[in-house]
Amino acid sequence: MLSGVQRSYSAGVKRVDDRYAFPGARDASFVNSLKLTMPEDYAPIPIYRVMDRDGYVLNEQEDPQLSQEVVEKMFRDMLLLSTMDKILYESQRQGRISFYMTNFGEEASHIGSAAALEMRDVIYGQYREAGVLVWRGFRIDQFVDQCYGNDDDLGRGKQMPVHYGSKELNFVTISSPLSTQIPQAVGAAYALKRKPNNDACVVCYFGEGAASEGDAHAAFNFAATLECPVIFFCRNNGFAISTPSNEQYRGDGIAGRGPMGYGIATVRVDGTDVFAVYNAMKRAREYVLRENKPVVLEALAYRVSHHSTSDDSTAYRSAEEIEMWNTLEHPISKLKSYMVHKGWFNEKEETEFVSGVRKQVLKQIAISEKKLKPNWREMFEGVYADMPKHLLEQQRELEQHVEAHKQHYPLKSFKQ
Amino acid sequence: MNDRSVINSAAKTFYMSAGAVNVPIVFRGPNGASAGVAAQHSQCFAAWYAHCPGLKVVSPYDTEDARGLLKSAIRDPDPVVVLENELMYGVAFPVDEKVTDVDFLVPLGKAKIMRPGKDITIVAHSKAVETALLSAAELAKKGIEAEVINLRSIRPLDMQTIFTSVRKTHHLITVENGWPQHGVGAEICARFMEDPAFFELDAPVWRCCGVDVPMPYAKTLELNALPREPDVTAAALKVLGKK
Numbered sequence: 001m002l003s004g005v006q007r008s009y010s011a012g013v014k015r016v017d018d019r020y021a022f023p024g025a026r027d028a029s030f031v032n033s034l035k036l037t038m039p040e041d042y043a044p045i046p047i048y049r050v051m052d053r054d055g056y057v058l059n060e061q062e063d064p065q066l067s068q069e070v071v072e073k074m075f076r077d078m079l080l081l082s083t084m085d086k087i088l089y090e091s092q093r094q095g096r097i098s099f100y101m102t103n104f105g106e107e108a109s110h111i112g113s114a115a116a117l118e119m120r121d122v123i124y125g126q127y128r129e130a131g132v133l134v135w136r137g138f139r140i141d142q143f144v145d146q147c148y149g150n151d152d153d154l155g156r157g158k159q160m161p162v163h164y165g166s167k168e169l170n171f172v173t174i175s176s177p178l179s180t181q182i183p184q185a186v187g188a189a190y191a192l193k194r195k196p197n198n199d200a201c202v203v204c205y206f207g208e209g210a211a212s213e214g215d216a217h218a219a220f221n222f223a224a225t226l227e228c229p230v231i232f233f234c235r236n237n238g239f240a241i242s243t244p245s246n247e248q249y250r251g252d253g254i255a256g257r258g259p260m261g262y263g264i265a266t267v268r269v270d271g272t273d274v275f276a277v278y279n280a281m282k283r284a285r286e287y288v289l290r291e292n293k294p295v296v297l298e299a300l301a302y303r304v305s306h307h308s309t310s311d312d313s314t315a316y317r318s319a320e321e322i323e324m325w326n327t328l329e330h331p332i333s334k335l336k337s338y339m340v341h342k343g344w345f346n347e348k349e350e351t352e353f354v355s356g357v358r359k360q361v362l363k364q365i366a367i368s369e370k371k372l373k374p375n376w377r378e379m380f381e382g383v384y385a386d387m388p389k390h391l392l393e394q395q396r397e398l399e400q401h402v403e404a405h406k407q408h409y410p411l412k413s414f415k416q
Numbered sequence: 417m418n419d420r421s422v423i424n425s426a427a428k429t430f431y432m433s434a435g436a437v438n439v440p441i442v443f444r445g446p447n448g449a450s451a452g453v454a455a456q457h458s459q460c461f462a463a464w465y466a467h468c469p470g471l472k473v474v475s476p477y478d479t480e481d482a483r484g485l486l487k488s489a490i491r492d493p494d495p496v497v498v499l500e501n502e503l504m505y506g507v508a509f510p511v512d513e514k515v516t517d518v519d520f521l522v523p524l525g526k527a528k529i530m531r532p533g534k535d536i537t538i539v540a541h542s543k544a545v546e547t548a549l550l551s552a553a554e555l556a557k558k559g560i561e562a563e564v565i566n567l568r569s570i571r572p573l574d575m576q577t578i579f580t581s582v583r584k585t586h587h588l589i590t591v592e593n594g595w596p597q598h599g600v601g602a603e604i605c606a607r608f609m610e611d612p613a614f615f616e617l618d619a620p621v622w623r624c625c626g627v628d629v630p631m632p633y634a635k636t637l638e639l640n641a642l643p644r645e646p647d648v649t650a651a652a653l654k655v656l657g658k659k
Contacts, residue, residue, distance in 0.1 A: 153434075154434065154436070155432070155433065155434045155436075156434035156435075158431060158432050158433075158434050159432050163432075165433050165436055165437070166436075167436045167437075172433075172437060173429070173432060173433035173436055173437055175424070175425060175429065175432070177420055177424050177425075180420050180421070180424060180425050183421070184425065215420065381435075382430055382431040382434060382435050383430070383431055383469050383470055384430075384470070384472075384494045385430075385438065385492075385493035385494055388572055
């Protein structure tokens with residue numbers, strides 16, 4: 001009997017006090033009085049931060065000591081993202097595009113995390129991670145061309161606005177159904193781990209709402225048990241569309257699920273503090289590559305934006321609350337204060353930079369909306385590697401129809 | 417696996433990424449009715465998956481199919497769903513030497529004529545091919561030569577082989593263990609309505625399907641909830657206008 005047990009469990013037989021350990025909880029001790037373990041028995045996981053609200057470093061040892069050049073790039077990328085968002089959001093309001101999602105209030109999560117990675121690390125985003133692309137070098141024309149679905153859109157006009165993807169920048173095309181990207185990211189990390197001398201990890205971004213989907217739980221467990229080099233970056237911005245986080249879960253956020261729930265190393269950071277996000281991400285990356293194990297990184301922030309252009313968030317939260325997060329606790333103003341203390345901030349340069357980005361985005365919109373749409377024949381392409389016969393026939397049929405009735409179709413706006 | 421992984425992700429990602437991300441994945445697993453496991457473990461997903469552009473769906477019947485289709489699925493650049501029948505896992509079929517070759521492949525989208533005949537065409541897939549062959553043997557005793565087609569692939573669906581057969585036999589019945597509505601047989605009927613081959617039919621097409629209920633647990637009910645040889649034989653006689 002005993003030898004059978006030893007064969008079944010590779011860790012062998014373990015004793016706890018006078019008992020043999022149950023295989024399902026080998027390290028648990030025995031107690032002789034009955035007690036429910038309550039959520040309150042655990043202190044919430046603390047929030048790591050480097051700066052205070054006024055941009056002062058709280059513990060000098062935690063200052064990542066980034067060069068002026070790097071900090072300026074961080075700041076400018078955050079400004080660029082925020083400026084571009086304002087204009088593209090307005091362009092949806094004007095009816096020029098069907099949809100848009102802004103990133104206000106989460107700029108530090110994007111830029112701080114992206115800055116701590118290597119370009120070879122693979123990104124699986126949810127949909128509100130445009131800042132990661134900005135850091136990696138996705139250009140304004142590429143953003144705008146995607147939103148306008150024209151012939152220069154890398155996605156060939158096949159997706160809604162903000163569903164970016166770039167093979168060159170190792171950014172997997174956005175899939176909007178929530179959390180489909182999480183198990184896929186784990187699979188990609190597992191594949192990387194199997195590569196000899198792997199030195200790349202996977203970063204999967206998702207919101208605290210997406211973390212309620214079944215796929216998220218399956219993904220956490222797979223990553224833990226299969227030991228995959230993946231960083232689960234939860235952007236906990238307080239809202240899943242209109243559901244506030246206090247209605248989304250009862251535990252200690254998403255971080256609370258990591259160590260006890262899934263046996264995953266976990267860190268919780270102030271997502272409005274770009275250096276906290278940077279440091280945590282750097283540490284997480286080192287850990288996942290050294291140990292071949294996942295990390296849960298929860299970045300707490302506040303979604304200053306409406307969820308999307310299909311949402312009006314003033315219906316479910318107060319203007320004062322939004323205003324507080326948009327001023328006092330705003331990630332850009334914190335980094336700006338830090339730069340002021342360092343003597344790296346120049347008001348005039350900032351104003352010029354923002355107005356330059358504004359001009360560039362406006363000009364790009366004018367260009368992008370005039371560009372031709374991709375050839376309409378492409379509608380039939382990309383369903384399979386080789387176009388099946390029935391689609392070829394339908395494509396030909398459409399060609400003949402359009403040829404016969406071309407006066408009724410806006411052919412001039414499509415690439416021929 | 418769920419609809420989000422197979423349909424919303426695997427089937428659409430190549431299209432939605434404009435070719436940047438292809439999904440050369442094979443989803444394989446037991447499909448169709450097993451034995452004595454009741455409603456939630458006994459159903460055919462052939463029609464469900466075959467509905468979706470972006471997926472390829474195969475449904476092997478015998479050893480040759482199982483090996484050749486799975487190998488083709490693995491080598492294919494697109495996502496392929498391989499629907500195997502649990503009850504066939506333990507059934508051995510004699511095979512040609514060539515089937516054991518490392519490069520033996522059964523092409524996706526190509527049906528196989530299991531038994532030639534000139535009087536009526538019986539189209540089936542997976543375990544229902546067995547039922548169709550039993551029925552053809554029974555019909556032969558009555559002097560009726562049935563042609564049995566094993567679909568092998570559900571998507572793409574090899575209609576040419578079926579059309580060619582019906583041009584010869586002028587009669588058609590379909591056999592499947594899935595439910596009737598929007599099923600594989602329903603799709604074949606629809607394709608006939610849209611093709612000149614329709615005029616080759618001397619009688620309406622008849623579908624033999626699973627009964628339109630969740631699978632019962634009782635053994636006798638389970639047995640009778642799927643098309644059996646006498647059901648198919650009776651259908652063939654009806655279509656042929658014979659007693």
